[in-house]
Amino acid sequence: MEVFFLMMGLWLVVAVALGLRRPQGLGGSALRARLDAVYGEPHELVRVSPAAFPEADLDFYDRARKEFEGRKYRWIADVEDLTMSRIYPQNRTFVRLFVDAGGMIRASAYHLHPRGVVVSLLQLVQLFPRHLRVVELISEIQGTFLVTSNTHGVDRLEPPPEAKVERLPLATPIADVVTRHEARITELVRAHPERAPVSFETLEDVLASAARAHVVMARHRQKVGGISRDELERLKGRPLSATEEAFLREVQRKEPAPE
Template sequence: MEVFFLMMGLWLVVAVALGMRRPRGFGGAALRARLDAVYGEPHELVRVSPAGFPEADLEFYDRAKKELEAKGYTFIADVEDTTLTRIYPHNRTFMRLFVDAGRMIRASVYHLHPRGVVISMLQLVQLFPRHLRVIELSSEVAGTFLVTSNTHGVDRLEPPPEAKVERLPLSTPVLEVVARHEKRITELLREHPERSPVSYESFDDVLASIARAHVAMARHRQKVGGLSRDELERLKGRPLSATEEAFLREVQGKPDPDAAK
């Protein structure tokens, strides 16, 4: 879910950063409003039936479920983030949640088929894949979220300091992502035996951890003003132009220094 939130906040940012044509009226203030909508309010996750998502790759969900259960993971629920559905109605999807046998890893599997005018432009120039089949694993230890996913290159917004995210290639098989995360959490606990991971004993425990991660991300987005200079320059691959500087100030809600002269 941590990576899911990052990607949902990213799409229009990437289009803007790469200098592509924005929808009419979509300036810095509008981008900030969209980012605030994604990160600035509690998200509601509700149980759903896969039958309500005819465009979802259900074979992917079922294959991942079979592989995870063979590794001792327990299926928890299929859920929809109705808050994100309201913000991105054309990109509606659901997440399949699991916990491992030790109850210290929560896993989510989801299929995203990004759509919309801006996303279509990104896909035409091969800057964003047409389909994302994601496996994401998270563990929460002493206020830190250890996250492993197969989203290298597509979740370019920086996570908050509380999240230690490792991004593997999109083509990484489910069980390789699992093995990598299990190795990371084992190494962390070996190095810090005094730290105890949060235990996921129920559906509510999983939702509570997701909510805490979202609070950390929302706090970080507010701290950087929605979008940081480093993020925008990294996406551009160069220092910002005067026009881009003005756009960033608008996103961050900062005054134009020349206006006071």
């Protein structure tokens, strides 16, 4: 769910960073408060029934389950991140969780259907698809999170150094995402046999690992002040203007430089 956290923090950042029409009340302080809510507190995840999500692409979830179980992965649970649902009530979704037969990989599949003013702006300039069907695989090795997903071009906030994220194209088949991650974890274990991956057996194991990853991401967001200069300039494609510098200071809660 590491990429899930990154994308949830991304939506408002991109709209504002690109200089689009800013929704009322979405200044730098409000954006920082939203980022702090996404990254700054433990997330509450609970078991749910897919029937509670009538707008979800249940066919995608079922295809993902069939693909994973065909590769000897085991379905663990369907969960909702209630913290995210409170922040983005128009964008509720659920995450289907799996673990591999060896207990070294936790996997998730989820459907995002962005709605609301800001996401409409993102879609207007084709920065975010109307429907995003994500497959994500994670292995945890001594504080490092190896992540493979099909989110190339959409999760544009930089992950923390502890997260080694490889983003494949959106249209990558589930089987190819799984194969790539399994190759990555095999390469890492062979190169460092002394570094044993964390074992996943139960839902509690999976959620505990996700919570540790969230702490790492929250610490990184605090370190960069919510948004880094590099992230904003990369989104803008140029150096920041004076107005954008002021906005960045507001997000990062920094005082203006003395003249």
